[in-house]
Amino acid sequence: MRITVYTLFPHLIEAWRSEALVGRAVARGLLHLEARDLRRFAGNRTGRVDDAPYGGGAGMVIRVDVAAAAIAEARADDPEPDEVALLSPAGAPLTQAVVEELATRRHLVLLCGRYEGFDARAEALVDREVSIGDFVLMGGELAALCVVEATARLLPGVLGDADSHRQDSFTTGLLDYPEYTRPLEHEGAGVPDVLRSGHHAEVAKWRRREALRRTLERRPDLLERAPLDDDDRRWLEELSAGRDVDL
Numbered sequence: 001m002r003i004t005v006y007t008l009f010p011h012l013i014e015a016w017r018s019e020a021l022v023g024r025a026v027a028r029g030l031l032h033l034e035a036r037d038l039r040r041f042a043g044n045r046t047g048r049v050d051d052a053p054y055g056g057g058a059g060m061v062i063r064v065d066v067a068a069a070a071i072a073e074a075r076a077d078d079p080e081p082d083e084v085a086l087l088s089p090a091g092a093p094l095t096q097a098v099v100e101e102l103a104t105r106r107h108l109v110l111l112c113g114r115y116e117g118f119d120a121r122a123e124a125l126v127d128r129e130v131s132i133g134d135f136v137l138m139g140g141e142l143a144a145l146c147v148v149e150a151t152a153r154l155l156p157g158v159l160g161d162a163d164s165h166r167q168d169s170f171t172t173g174l175l176d177y178p179e180y181t182r183p184l185e186h187e188g189a190g191v192p193d194v195l196r197s198g199h200h201a202e203v204a205k206w207r208r209r210e211a212l213r214r215t216l217e218r219r220p221d222l223l224e225r226a227p228l229d230d231d232d233r234r235w236l237e238e239l240s241a242g243r244d245v246d247l
C-alpha cells in the first residue's frame with residue numbers, strides 16, 4: 001500500500017517512517033509512506049500557503065489553489081490514488097470500519113491542514129473528510145498518522161501474527177476482552193483461573209463473555225450494531241439483570 005501525506009511539516013510524518021511496526025512495514029516494502037511539503041505549491045518565494053479569511057475573524061486559512069495543486073500532483077502519480085482524504089474535525093469519524101475500507105486502497109492520499117484549516121472549496125476536491133474525534137488538534141499530521149497506523153496494521157505481513165487484529169476492539173463489533181501476562185500475582189491482584197486451565201473452549205467462552213461485559217459497561221452503544229448470537233444475548237440479559245454468573 002502507498003500513502004502520500006501532504007503537509008506543512010513533512011518531518012513529522014517522516015519521523016514515523018523509520019520506527020516501530022510502521023518502520024518495519026516500510027523497510028519490508030509492505031508500506032510506502034511519503035510526506036510531501038505543501039509549501040511547494042505556495043506560488044511565492046516565501047512559501048506562504050495561507051491568507052486571511054474573507055469576512056474577517058481570527059486565524060488564517062490555507063488557500064484552495066494550494067490544495068488543488070497538491071491534489072493535481074497526487075492524481076498524476078502512478079499508481080493513481082484511489083482515494084484522496086482531507087483530515088478535518090468536520091469529517092466523518094474514523095472508525096474501524098472506515099479503516100478497513102481505507103486499508104484496501106492501493107494509494108491513499110492524505111491532506112493535513114493547519115491554522116483554521118483549508119478554504120472550504122478544497123472539500124469538493126477530495127473523496128472524503130476524516131475526523132479522528134470530537135476535539136481540535138493544531139494540525140492534521142497526528143490525525144494522518146492515526147490513519148497510517150490503523151491501516152498499516154491491517155496490511156498482510158505487517159503484524160507478526162496475522163490473526164492478532166481479528167479479536168481487536170471494534171473488529172468484532174465489541175471491545176476486546178481483558179488480557180493478562182506474568183507475573184501471576186501483583187499486589188494481591190491475580191489472574192482468572194480459566195486462563196491457566198489449558199481448556200481452549202472454556203478460555204474462548206470466558207473471553208467472549210468478558211468482551212460482552214466490557215462493552216456493556218463501557219460502550220453499550222456498540223451492542224446495537226454488534227453481531228450477537230443467542231448465547232451472547234442471554235449473557236447480556238444476565239449481566240443487565242445484575243445476575244453475574246461465574247464460569
Ligand SMILES: C[S@@+](CC[C@H](N)C(=O)[O-])C[C@H]1O[C@@H](n2cnc3c(N)ncnc32)[C@H](O)[C@@H]1O
Pocket residue numbers: 086087088089090111112113114115116117118130131132133134135136137138139140141143
Ligand atoms: C486548528 S485545526 C482547524 C480547526 C477548524 N477551525 C475547526 O474548528 O474545525 C487545523 C487542522 O488540524 C487538523 N485537525 C484538527 N483536529 C482534527 C480532528 N479531530 N480530526 C482530523 N483532523 C484534525 C485538520 O487538518 C485541520 O485543518
